[in-house]
Amino acid sequence: MIIKQILNNNVVSAVDERGQEVIVTGRGLGFNAHVGEAVAISQVEKTFRLHDDTVSARFKVLLDEVPVEIVQLTDDIVALARQTPGLKLSEGIYVTLADHLYYALARSQQGQEIANPLQWEVRHFYQDEYAIGRQALALIAARTGVLMPDSEACSIALHIVNAGLNDPKGKINDITRLIYQIQNIVKYWFAVGPDEQSLNYQRFITHVKFFAQRVIEGQRLENDDHELFAMVQQRYKNTVACVEAISDFVEKNYRHAMTHSEKLYLTVHIDNVIHRLAHSL
8 A cells, every 4th residue: 555645643645456445554654754665554444445545535535633542442343233133334424423423522521411312213113223232331442441421322323323324414313213212103002112122123123214215315215005095095094094193283383285095004013013012011
């Protein structure tokens, strides 16, 4: 690798053997180094290959402000998250999570704790990401000696969710809030709390996540299963009535008119949760 730009004493931008730019970190890597020289491979600790030019530019700016140890810690947390099957993360997480950790650690060392207002929702709706957040707290403690509060596990989880949704505009709070609202309508309607550990409940929440994402992003399912929904209306009258209440709520608060397909799929998932629960009582 050949040095293209020296960002600071611990970070350089380089060109690899394929002619692609990489960002390389390592203690003292940029000290007394010069553009055009070969990177001291023995000093390299982390190599970042970012394909998005915008993210790469933001990452370079971040490296001027955030200690290299925080960036390396971020990379280890991202690697931990990527072990979760099916979880794909956008490159932007290197910037957003490193920036968050830098300020969160500073606050924690000063004895300042900021509660995450979505803690309950994150623990229930994003269980995999929350588990990663808890593991990240252990990693942070081991690396920095700082034991951060559990609310930080939720904040880290939300950064992972954002990156999984590729949500640079930070709409995840609105999405999570809508998931919570829909779940509560179901609870109120049937006057019962679903079994949150059941497979049917997890499928229901997964479906609602994608529905909420479409609502917040202003997207709609174009296919409209009118005939099939008409059949479902006759078979699952009480569940359909619950879905119609959700539809009214979403239209009034989010200006989203649910299609027959959206109502159909939501009816099936809700009925599976409530029907299985009724049989288990």
